Amino acid sequence: MRDIDQIERTLVELYPALKVSQLKVVHPGADDDGVWFFTHPASRSEVQLEATTGNCPFVLESDSDNQRLVLTTVEAVIEGVAAKLGLALARQASDPGR
Template identity: 45%
Template sequence: MSRSAKRFYTVAWSAQDTTGGPLDEVFRALREELPDLTIERVRRTHPGDDDNVWWLTLAEADSDVQIDSAEGGEPPFVLESDTDPARRVATVAMAVTTLSGKRLRAGSLFPGNQP
């Protein structure tokens, strides 16, 4: 899905927005490392839609990253991008390491994956 198409289905997620769970720690750590990081949350269009989905975007990166959480921002977190298949990570530390700026800027979360 293109960046412009994603934005139709998302709302901005500011530093003041919180899930009330460990995902807030992930976002806080990433924002400290990457001040230019944009986070958007999927907007629920129907009552049954899952809105525990966020898009992480760096303007200079070729690919956006999707992160899903359990209800209330709880792990496990599911991380994926255009070049990386979905993978579960169980902790805040694993999510922050996987979503590091170096990997986000390179467009590949999991070393060794091919686009």
């Protein structure tokens, strides 16, 4: 299993309304299709993850700001996508001490 599969599965479990799509390329196999887009109805933003192999590290960008983050773990990517979409992670929302 690639990291992107785990990232997508975990985020959709946490946020069932989350939509994930992969870049559709003109020449599969020749063009790099290692780009995924994440949107959620509760957010005005779109998050983009890029990794040619679908494994860490990922470059995370969002249309909400000009930051370009390089994330090296699955956990950091999950937290980054949720944060850029303005979604609270379930464990953070249930922990009033955070």
